[in-house]
Amino acid sequence: MQLRRHDVLSGAIAILDEYGLGDLTMRRLGAALGVQAGALYWHFPNKQSLLAAITDEMLAPVTVEPAAAAAAAWDERLRTLARRMRDGLLAHRDGAEVATASYAARLASDAPRHAMADAFAEGGLPVQEAAMAARALFSFILGQTMDEQSRMQMDSHGALDPSDSPLFESPSAADYFEYGLGLFTDGVRSRLSGRL
């Protein structure tokens, strides 16, 4: 049976989830798929593009906008987008690290950030400002989630202090995220009210 681009992508995600980014090598992926490493280059021009495809896959839920979310107020809509992004990254081992690398290489889709810019603009921000706010929020989400995920890694197989019960995730990680998110929306709100 012949290998398809999608098989390579889902095989890569499977290795990522089970062994992490450090073990996601072209040779290993080839072996898991029953082909030589070189065969993968028929489907993807290089490893970076493969990682970018993983990123787009992880963040696809951000831009599927059900009618309910679109009808909500701009700040609630932004919260939804931000949470979906965080959830998408947390759903896969080293997800935030993969996404950070992909965006640094400018290979991943801009659709998630554009959706955020649209939400800011809908709130009343001029398009230029909405783009800047979206950029800032996007950076925050990526950085915060990467931080959170690297801490999860350390807790899972490292020296975890028994201060509180870390099941799989630090209990305050979500709080940190929500707080930062609130800071953004409050900042935007104060700019909107200053303009009225």
Next chain:
Amino acid sequence: MQLRRHDVLSGAIAILDEYGLGDLTMRRLGAALGVQAGALYWHFPNKQSLLAAITDEMLAPVTVEPAAAAAAAWDERLRTLARRMRDGLLAHRDGAEVATASYAARLASDAPRHAMADAFAEGGLPVQEAAMAARALFSFILGQTMDEQSRMQMDSHGALDPSDSPLFESPSAADYFEYGLGLFTDGVRSRLSGRL
């Protein structure tokens, strides 16, 4: 003449500035210093620790606090800290990428982020909230600067569109940064006024 830890560090920074992170290998660094790659492991346990030392060096200016800055209002002080951090990262090729990797590995100093938390607390935020705000701001700075720097890289030896004159840096990069920064301080201000 014998190699010192500091020589390894400054040699690494020199390679980083001239050739970038991709060319900063232990072998190449050894060659530049006139030793074998293995010799470097006498001074640093691994490459990650070396990169973390570079990060600490780049961000050292953030925590040298002249009296003038300490006397300023909390928001002005935070702007100063944030700008110093961005400047420190931009001062070296791939600086933001090195710092991101170091913080993801949890090897770089927390002093810069603590300085920001202190400034937030001085503004009137409860210590727990100040810590969260500092974390969010720190993520934003790292992400935004990495974005900016990766774009500089593309402009310098890539397809640069002649929309405006990109000398070394996109002209709006600083504006993006200041806008995001303002969003944070406005967000905090709105929370402070809500408490009074």
Next chain:
DNA sequence: ACCTGAACACCGTTCAAGT
């Protein structure tokens, strides 16, 4: 104490040649 020499166990990527 500090460094060499040499190895170990890998990488991503390319490409003629096969089917």
Next chain:
DNA sequence: ACCTGAACACCGTTCAAGT
């Protein structure tokens, strides 16, 4: 069109042995 086999040009890290 899709993949193999094999190579190219590297990596980070370790460690006995030297000085």
